[in-house]
Amino acid sequence: MKLSGSEIIIESLKKEGVDYIFGYPGGAVLHIYDALFAAKDIKHVLVRHEQGATHAADGYARACNKPGVVLVTSGPGITNCVTGIATAHMDSIPMIVISGQVSRQYVGSDAFQEADATGITRPICKHNFLINDRESIADTFRKAFIIATTGRPGPVIIDIPKDLTDPNIKIDFEYKKNIKIRSYKIKTNEDENKIEDAAKLLCSAKKPMIYTGGGVILSKASKELIKLTRLLKYPITNTLMGLGAYPSSDDQFLGMLGMHGTYEANMAMHDCDVLLAVGARFDDRVTGDTKQFCPKAKIIHIDIDPSSISKIIEVDHSLIGDTKNILKKLTSFVAKYKKNINNLELEKWWKKIKSWQRKNCLSYKKSKDVIKPQSVIETLHKLSKGKAFVTSDVGQHQMWVAQYYKFDKPNRWINSGGLGTMGFGLPAAIGAQLAYPKEEVICVTGEASILMCIQELSTCLQYGLPIKVINLNNRYMGMVRQWQEFFYEGRYAMSYMDAIPNFAKLAESFGHIGMVIDKPENLEKDLQSALSQKNRLVFVDVITDQTENVYPMIVSGKGHHEMHLAPSANEDIELA
Secondary structure, X not given: OEEEHHHHHHHHHHHOOOOEEEEEOOHHHHHHHHHHHHOOOOEEEEOOOHHHHHHHHHHHHHHHOOOEEEEEOOOHHHHOOHHHHXXXXXXXXXXXXXXXEOOHHHOOOOOOOOOOHHHHHHHHOOEEEEOOOHHHHHHHHHHHHHHHHOOOOOEEEEEEEHHHHOOOOEEXXXXXXXXXXXXXXXXXXXXXXXXXXXXXXXXXXXXXXXXXXXXXXXXXXXXXXXXXXXXXXXXXXXXXXOOOOOOOOOOOEEEEOOOOOOHHHHHHHHHOOEEEEEOOOOOHHXXXXXXXXXXOOXXXXXXXXXXXXXXXXXXXXXXXXXXXXXXXXXXXXXXXXXXXXXXXXXXXXXXXXXXXXXXXXXXXXXXXXXXXXXHHHHHHHHHHOOOOXXXXXXXXXXXXXXXXXXOOOOOOEEOOOOOOOOOOHHHHHHHHHHXXXXXXXXXXXXXXXXXXXXXXXXXXXXXXXXXXXXEEEOOEOHHHHHHHHHHOOOOOOOOEOOOOOOHHHHHHHOOOEEEXXXXXXXHHHHHHHHHOOOOOOEEEEEEEOOOOOOOOEEOOOOOOOOEEOOOOOOOOOOXX
């Protein structure tokens, strides 16, 4: 079969099972768009900004564990994608970004809409390609999908000059499923002796702790994690990216850990003697002061990425390989050595943890006069029965969702954990809603974040996406204001939003339903009304308490045991 370069691209995407492309056309990719026009198996989603395309593809990938695909033009088309690519890279999200490039004879000449796509994206992606001939297009796409979806996943950029997509030049097309990639090797054979040693150590613990991250979700290992955790009867905590991998409603779950984690999770981390870390990278928001991180613990680290082992925290046992496979094998060895667990010591440990839980660190002062943002999330959880796909931007609202929306399933919590990207929430919700058109998708955002990609409300209308946007509107860049209150003596430098739109009317101008909730007594009734609109996007502007802060909080550079707790927390419980 003879195809043009642009047709080869479309056929390659079909071979990879691509359902959606998120994109924005331009001169360098018009040949590809023309070929896409004739394709019936792939749906194109026209966003309003290329950053929106990357975030939508990202949200799609996080929701359904399939790579998101982006198609943009050269120059500003690809440079507008940088933030979205970096977001996916930081959180290990599989993504294919196809960028047009000027024709080969103009590359390097500062031609119109020329940018060095591979140079610009090199530090923020797993790999990138500049295609130089038609014959390598199909192989390049196959390599890109393999690299993006295997090992530690990540975004891969394919930059393709316009002349290679000329519809008048056709070559033989062959798509090879099995293809070798020089110097790209993934460890697949886990060391069973090391896994057995880890099981022995786990079963010898007196104060054990399990700490899991996004790697569990990416490897689809939630069931295996649950089985192991319940077999051991050990306490477990999740990172921000790992929420939902273990049911938040389960009694063994201590809540999220880290900077805004629960008191009991952080204290248990600090005091444990054996730590099992699964698919987590020990980032600074989790560890706090690395010198004080789990000072008494022997650490076992499971990860598919060898470069993550002892990168930040020195570990005692490393198990490198697929998380799902390792957890299966570890569980079988634990079953063998479970008799070695000192149940008396474990009981004492749980007693200590329950004393920390009595601190009630997530308590907050209710109000009849002003809406508390925490109550909004609690109400959303109640009304959605905890089953919604929830996206967020970054800031206070993100942390409140993580704390108060109890995720029981993986892939339901979609947020920018590593890069912390404002503007992520709405386009990510687009991707999640397209992945699961019949499911409830809620975007929890803030008035500063939503303005960064609010043009995607137009995309939502075009594709009839019934997303529910919950805007926690405190008229501040909330997390910036909180830090300014704590560490800058209340000097709220440029953090107050004193010129914000009427969001309800703005949403209506985009063709959606706009609502305002400003009284606590109306909160549940009005949220229920919004969620009942199954076929319409509803933008709910919730006017919240301007002074509310996120607690608990660990100041940067402090240890897990050095938390600031909410004024309403139970002061009768000792802090250490």
